[in-house]
Amino acid sequence: MKTTELAQAIKKGELTAQANAEEKIKAVEKNKHLNAFIDVYAEEALEKAKEIDARVKKGEETGMLAGLIVALKSNICIKGKRATCASKILENYVAPYNATVVEKIIAEDGIIIGSTNMDEFACGSAGTYSAFGPARNPHNPELVPGGSSSGSAVAVATGMADLALGSDTGGSIRCPASFCGVVGFKPTYGAVSRYGLIDMGMSLDQIGPFARDVEGAMLLLTTIAGKDARDQQTSATPSQLAFEAKKIKGMKIGLAKEFFEGTDKQIALKIGEAIQKLKEAGAELVEVSIPSARYAVPIYFLTMFAEFSSAMQKYDGLRYGLPTDVTMPLAKAVSEERAQGLGREIKRRIMVGTFITMKEYSEAWYAKTLKARTKLKKEFETALEKCDAIVTPTMPCLPWKIGEKMSNPVEMYMADMLTASANIAGIPAGTAKCAEINGLPVGMQVHAKKNDENNAFTVLQAVQERTGK
Amino acid sequence: MEGKDLEVMIGLEIHVQLASQSKIFCECQANYRESEPNSNVCPICTGQPGSKPMGLNKTALENLLKIASALNAKIKTSEKIYVQRKHYFYPDLPSGYQRTSKPIATEGRIGKVRIREVHIEEDPGRYELKKGLVDYNRSGVPLAEIVTEPDLKTPEEARAFLEELEAILGYLNAVREEAGGTRIDANISLKGGNRVEVKNINSFKGVYTALKYETVRQHSLLEKGGKITQETRHYDEAGGITIGMRKKETAEDYRYIPDPDIPPLEIKQEQVEKVKKQIPELPREKTARVSKEYEIKEEDAWVLASEKELVDLFENLANEFDAQPLANWMRGPLKKQLNYRNMQFKDSKLTTEHVEELYGMITKKEATDKTADTLLIKMLENPQQKPRALANKLGLVRIDNEKAIERIVEETLAENLKAIEDYKKGEQKALHYLAGKIMAKTRGTAAPEIVQKLLKEKMA
Structure with missing residues (x-):
């Protein structure tokens, strides 16, 4: 049953929200070994489900998400709940307010089941940099589930939730969606309010949906999108108030060789096969070129490091984290606090970000990065004038073993080579499973123009239908 | 100690709280003074993880434009003005950075004093060092920073400049009226010495005292053959003196970046024209x-x-x-x-x-x-x-009735025979003394010219 069909069934009273919640809670119990959740709100979820059922029975109007179970990445603030960011420094931080997306989910009667595991402060592509232990891939628990929105992808893949939210700064939704075999979507920068999303790279961050099907992703995105006075970067266009897929026939699909160069041969082959199926469905293939996509990784990481180091200034040991030892000299107390409260990868990023924004180096590094970013953005815009969507692999490789790539950060960073461009350009990009290799899912990524989510959804839906998923 | 001889150069950075209903980036009241500590706050002005600034307060910006216009400064209309993050650690700074715009207006002037630039920024909270207490009620109150060129030559000139600025701000109704919102940093250098910055002066009057102290201190140090090193000093209001804070061997690095959460400001020419009409x-x-x-x-x-x-x-x-x-x-x-x-x-x-x-x-x-x-x-x-x-x-009606006054004059003379003698010896003081006595008796109501006339007549 598709997510939207499930929602309709609950709305009509054919199925109960309670039964749906119970089923999801059972799955949470069963899949504990995957370490997908940091906190589970089982009792509250059940209570809310019963309340929705009672309202359905009385014939009252219910919201778009009524009875659907939603998991949230633990960098999204829920009033009265911990927002840990999977970090020791926020281990006991209880959010005093709701993120805008949380307000919207509650308003549409979605049932929030818990906060999901992630790479600390969203820094990682594997789900292994969590202070709460690594999340695991449901297809093989020895493998990484992808990151940083690891738990959200795992929860949807294993039926612990109908829907989930993640955040995507350089691929953090699309990477785990691809590795876990679910649909993941990063909207246009500004389509969804970031108010209540704990900062990583503020000019790149977007909240987006996970679902087991494209319809579910569209439904959740319809719920959360829109302009918000609490995020000045939001802008709403009519198409972003209701998302829908159109016909694939006659669509122009762009292919850029730069996105296949560093990709694993087997994956490239599978993506090629899926593209043929889109052609069979009536799509027209167009060759496009985005030469600067080769520099997506340095552009992305340098931009993000700079913004991240700024965002992390507030965790100075005075406000958040473990009690500071006041008997120590201030500078020592603060460094001790940060040494214990923050993970190794976080410290690496803060240090590099601090370095490249220092007066002495800013021109050579940060200013130059911004220029390169503008160039890549323009190239995407030009390419997207020639086509309706650009199709690429989502990940250049298959999920690796937990523990691998941890010693070489650059190797880990390369995992974002195909996803980071969409964040740099601020355009929408989603992934859907299009094939399997040795029982592991392979995701196809679809990019579209700014504020043109529906074209991306159209192609993703065609992928979903034509590849037999 | 003439300014000319010393070749003093003084520049000022003046922070004033802009008048507005709410804070610069959130909906909290800008009138923080009436609230219990840490009650006039929200996730935004306390920098809670995940919070983002709302749109820059329109009234505050309009008031800043009024100030810029009154200072004859050129308001930037043809470019994007970024709000930047100025990074430093301090307990009253909730996010570890202060949001401060690039110059909004430049090249202004009050008389012969050039205004380098005017920009808008957010006020931090308040930190009581001795008690170790932080109050974020003030955090996010909009500030205008007015920066002068080092055109002032004496503490007296600085005082006169600030008096005029204060008058202008009063005319515009553009700043918060409550006392204590104003903070001034003063830069001062004497010929043969380096630039010294005096921080945290909390009143216009304090600027004069601080500058007076600094000119004397630096002058006498130079006369003794000492050196003035580049440094930042703190103004101690109680003592009226400045105290060395830290040596500025290397310039501070605030790692400015444009705030990714805030689209750059764009000021339209029409807006500038509209403001000009209100001056x-x-x-x-x-x-x-x-x-x-x-x-x-x-x-x-x-x-x-x-x-x-x-x-x-x-x-x-x-x-x-x-x-x-x-x-x-x-x-x-x-x-x-x-x-x-x-x-x-x-x-x-x-x-x-x-x-x-x-x-x-x-x-x-x-x-x-x-x-x-x-x-x-x-x-x-x-x-x-x-x-x-x-x-x-x-009963303070003036007594013009000569008869009534005459009675009091006679009474007073009878009580002060010594004074009459003195007057006759030619002591004018005695006349004043007697007039004073009469005024006291009548609580100032007796017409003074009649009192004078009668006294002189009676003692002639």
Whole structure:
């Protein structure tokens, strides 16, 4: 049953929200070994489900998400709940307010089941940099589930939730969606309010949906999108108030060789096969070129490091984290606090970000990065004038073993080579499973123009239908 | 210690709180003073993880544009103005950075003092060092920072400049009225020394004291053959002195980046034109016009023009009374009572009508200078009271009746035979002494010219 069909069934009273919640809670119990959740709100979820059922029975109007179970990445603030960011420094931080997306989910009667595991402060592509232990891939628990929105992808893949939210700064939704075999979507920068999303790279961050099907992703995105006075970067266009897929026939699909160069041969082959199926469905293939996509990784990481180091200034040991030892000299107390409260990868990023924004180096590094970013953005815009969507692999490789790539950060960073461009350009990009290799899912990524989510959804839906998923 | 000899260069960075209903990036009240500590706050102005700034407060920006316009500065309309993050660690800074815009206007001028730039920023919270307490109620109150070129040559010039600036700000109604929101950093260098920055001066008066102290300190140090190193000093208000904080061997690095959460500001030419139309006649022009139009001394006009409400009062009354004596009275007895209470005319709540009546009593000789003063003091205590009614109530009506005065004069002379002898020996002081006695007996109500006349007659 598709997510939207499930929602309709609950709305009509054919199925109960309670039964749906119970089923999801059972799955949470069963899949504990995957370490997908940091906190589970089982009792509250059940209570809310019963309340929705009672309202359905009385014939009252219910919201778009009524009875659907939603998991949230633990960098999204829920009033009265911990927002840990999977970090020791926020281990006991209880959010005093709701993120805008949380307000919207509650308003549409979605049932929030818990906060999901992630790479600390969203820094990682594997789900292994969590202070709460690594999340695991449901297809093989020895493998990484992808990151940083690891738990959200795992929860949807294993039926612990109908829907989930993640955040995507350089691929953090699309990477785990691809590795876990679910649909993941990063909207246009500004389509969804970031108010209540704990900062990583503020000019790149977007909240987006996970679902087991494209319809579910569209439904959740319809719920959360829109302009918000609490995020000045939001802008709403009519198409972003209701998302829908159109016909694939006659669509122009762009292919850029730069996105296949560093990709694993087997994956490239599978993506090629899926593209043929889109052609069979009536799509027209167009060759496009985005030469600067080769520099997506340095552009992305340098931009993000700079913004991240700024965002992390507030965790100075005075406000958040473990009690500071006041008997120590201030500078020592603060460094001790940060040494214990923050993970190794976080410290690496803060240090590099601090370095490249220092007066002495800013021109050579940060200013130059911004220029390169503008160039890549323009190239995407030009390419997207020639086509309706650009199709690429989502990940250049298959999920690796937990523990691998941890010693070489650059190797880990390369995992974002195909996803980071969409964040740099601020355009929408989603992934859907299009094939399997040795029982592991392979995701196809679809990019579209700014504020043109529906074209991306159209192609993703065609992928979903034509590849037999 | 003439400025010329020392070749002093002084530049000022003045922070004033812009008038607005809410804080700069959130919906909390900008009037933080009436709240319990840490109650006038929200996730945004306390920098809670995940919070983002809302749109920059429009009223605050409009008030900043008014200030820039009044300072004859060029407002940037043809470019995007980024709000930047200025990073530093301090307990009252909730996010570890302060949001501060790039210059919004440049190349302004007050008289011969050039204004380098004006920009907008957020106020941090308050930190009580000794108690280790932080209060975020103030966090996010909009500030304008006005930066001058180092064109001031003496502490006196700096004081005069700040007085004029204060007057201009008062005319514009663009800043918060409550005291204590203003903070000034002063840069001062003497020939042969390096630039010294004095931080955290909390009043315009403090600037003068701090600069006076610094010129003397630096001058005597240089005279002794010492060196002035580049440093930041803290102004100690209680002691009226400056204290070295840290040596500035390397420039501080705030790692400025454009705030990714805030789209750059763009100011439209129409907005600038609209603001320009709202700028009233400013103190300098007001002084020139009023002095010419009413034929009063320019220095008197300047004192009156230091406050818009005061000069308005003058203009209202000058149609009815002789202008120069009126100016003298306003600048003298009236201003003296206001200054004594540390208030401006508008704070006194005195109405034009009541002042008109009081001054009318003086000119019509219904009140003596002495009783007018007494009446003014009573009126300041309770601005509802009408002066004439008050005079009746207090028995402060001027005595013009020569017979009545004569009786008191005779009585007084009988009690002060020694003074009569002194007067006859040619001591004028004795006359004043006797007049004083009579005024005391009549609580200042006796017409002074009649008292004088009668005393002289009786002792002749």
